[in-house]
Amino acid sequence: MGLNEKPLSTLHEKSSYDLGDFDVPTGREEAWRFTPLTRLKGLHNGKAEAAGHVRLDVDAAPEVTVETVGRDDARVGKSFTPTDRVSAQAWNSFEKATVITVPREAVASKPTVLTLTGEGDGAAYGHLVVKVEPLAEAVVVLDHKGSAVYADNIEFVVGEGANLKVVSLQDWDDDAVHVSHHHAQLAKDATFRSFVVTLGGDLVRLSPSVAYTAPGGDADLSGVYFVDAGQHLEHRLLVDHSQPHCKSNVDYRGALQGDRAHAVWIGDVIIRVEAEGTDTYELNRNLILTDGARADSVPNLEILTGEVAGAGHASASGRLDDEHIFYLQARGIPHDEARRLVVRGFLGQLIEKIHVEELRERVMSAVEAELAR
Amino acid sequence: MSTLEIRDLHVAVEDKEILRGVNLTVNSGQTHAIMGPNGSGKSTLAYAIAGHPKYTVTGGRVLLDGVDLLELSVDERARAGLFLAMQYPVEVPGVSVSNFLRSAVTAVRGEAPKLREFAKDLKNGMDALSIDPAFAQRNLNEGFSGGEKKRHEILQMELLNPKIAVLDETDSGLDVDALRVVSEGINRFRATGDTGVLLITHYTRILRYVKPDFVHVFAGGRIVEAGGPELADKLEAEGYEQYTKASA
Structure with missing residues (x-):
């Protein structure tokens, strides 16, 4: 490396719209x-x-426009480039994209709810653009x-000073396979709040990423x-801090129970040379309930x-x-209820942060139902 | 009128025998102090009675009003009327004090308390122990000081109103003010008249506030001497030395 060259990140260097640029993964x-890979169904x-x-x-909220557009629409594919084989496959395979626009300075009066219902038999590919224009505010719910x-x-294209809150629920049937990339691009002083809840499906692989185009962006990514x-x-x-004075916070928590229940969490944060004054923290905690x-x-x-303002990470997986449990039982609380209280507490602190009240209740009852199994 | 009978209790931890034949009967209306040096097995007695999984009972019985507690699960023992105030209450993240207390009271009473009544009982209980009302919304024991944890244990005892309360070194780590507040709580509980107290302590200090009816000296995993309150004065003057030598 010469004196005038900047150090480069080793994470996520490859990106392309061309499927041929990505080899078929082997698992290595x-x-x-x-x-x-065998469960990805091709x-x-x-x-x-x-x-x-x-x-x-x-x-949709009345302030928001919803359009179905073709691949050639100028707004599609502007904020990201696929970074892996399945993302590139989805990019090359979808036929119609959905574009949700929150106009400049509009404040959506209710959440815009997109319900995606899988109708079985064969694969499907999709593309969605949520464009929040400068100083606009909206809540978007994705319910799979x-x-x-x-x-x-x-x-998710979040304009200058705009505020977007997203809740994405993966509440699939038991046999579903879902590979999804959520790319958020934050303009100057934009705020992005993402809450991911994954409960159903045989295999779900969700890759949320954040990129900044100017200083002052603030991203908070939570997941249960x-x-x-x-x-x-x-x-x-993946949070890619390429601009100075941006913030990011990641907090994902999961509970696991049953034979061959497998959770994977990868938290990549890059703070590039230009990103002075970055403030970032990422956390993952897992509670393992059974052998x-x-x-x-x-x-x-x-x-x-x-020159960072703060950078930290933590990961803890435990039983x-x-x-x-002994403490709660010693106060007369039966074992199963003690277990429920602790797990509900563990996830509940985070579930409290979901931006839509009805969803908080729905997720909490879904967790209760999982625990009662 | 309730009775806790401990008969020839033997307890081991990982194959090491800690309790070697403990005999003790506590009736309601009585306060028994168990005093002994560190490592004598006092806390083992408390946790074994409560049913902590780390301790294996290798012999003997523990009867509460004729029911063998050793046959019951931890929560069943609590519902039968046993309470253990812990020496080191654990922090449980995400479970609020008020939610925990309501669940415990519901379990012990067998029915959910009326919300308004429970709120009043909780407030009165917290006031009496000088606990900040904001604690009700905090996570169980999380970030509590040593004294706050102990006061919170006594609050639970008063709300759950057990037949027999075992207090494991509730006085340790308390300053004089906190000790006085905690002792007043124990005395209120005793004054109800139909409860028995087994007070485990290393120091005689708490016995100036909570007067015992009986004092037992614990050494080498069993009771080695029993007497009235005057035995505590003797221990105060002479220490445990003679007992530790004898049991060694």
Whole structure:
């Protein structure tokens, strides 16, 4: 490296719209080593023909416009470039994209809810753009249900001083496979709040990423997952601090129960040379409730500048603490209820942060139902 | 009228015998102090009675009003009327004090308390122990000081109103003011008349505030001497030395 060259990040260097630029993953690659490729039903190797269907129903706030557009629409694909094989496959395979626009300075009076219902049989590919123009504010809910083999890219384009809150629920049927990329691009002083809840599906691999185009951006990414026997739920986060004085906070928590319940969490944060004054923290915690469940948790913090305001990460996976349970039981609380109280407490602190009240209740009752199994 | 009977209790931890035949009967209306040096097995007695999984009972019985507690699970023992105030209450993240107390009271009473009544009981209980009302919304024991944790244990005892309360070194780590507040709580509980107290302590200091009816000296995993309150004065003057030598 010459004196005038900047140090480069080693994380996520490759990006392309061209499917041919990505080899079919073998499972040996760093990005794929945790994912059971045989259960992707061909989303990764080109064999998943787009014969299926995921129905989209939109209940939009009156201030928001909803359009269905073709691949050639100028707003599509502007904020991101695919960074892995399945993302590139989805980009090359979708036919119609949905564009949600929150006009300049508009404040959406209610959440815009997109319900995606998998109708089984065959793969489907999707593309969604949520464009929040300068100084506008909105809440968007993505509610995934049904049975599907689905790969999609979502672009959240948050304009100057705008505020976007997103809740994405993966509440699929047991046999669903979902590989999704959430790309958020934050302009100057933009605020982005993402809350991911993953409960259902045979295999869900969700990759939320954040990029900044100017200083002052603030991203908060939270997630809750509950992994049952045989499920593979994977979350791969990337926050790329390439602008000075931006913030990011990541907090993902999961509970696992049952044989071969597998959670994967990857938290990559890059603080590039230009990103002075960055303030970032990422956290992942897993609560393992039974034997046979496994959590892989890998935080990567790559700091290429010496001038950060704060940078930290933490990862902890542990079993339910016998001393906690003993304490509650010693006060007369039966074992199962003690366990529920502790798990509900563990996830509840985060669930409280969900931006939509009805969803908080729904997620809390879903967690209760999982615990009662 | 309730009775806790401990008969020839033997307890081991990881194959090491800690309790070697403990015999003790506590009736309601009585306060028994168990005093002994560190490592004598006092806390083991408390945790074994409560049913902590780390301790294995290798012999003997523990009866509460004729029911063998050793046959019951930890929560069943609590619902049968046993309470253990812990020496080191654990922090439980995400579970609020008020939610925890309501769950505990519901479990012990067998029905959910009326919300308004419970709120009043909780407020009165907290006031009496000089606990900041904001604690009700905090996570269980999380960030509590040593004294706050102990006061919170006594609050639970008063709300759950057990037949027999075992207090494991509740006085340790308390300053004089906190000790007085905690002792007043124990005395209020005793004054109800139909409860028995087993007070485990290393120091005689708390016995100036909470007068025992009986004092037992614990050494080498069993009771080695029993007497009235005057035995505490003797221990104050002479220490545990003679007992530790004898049991060694």
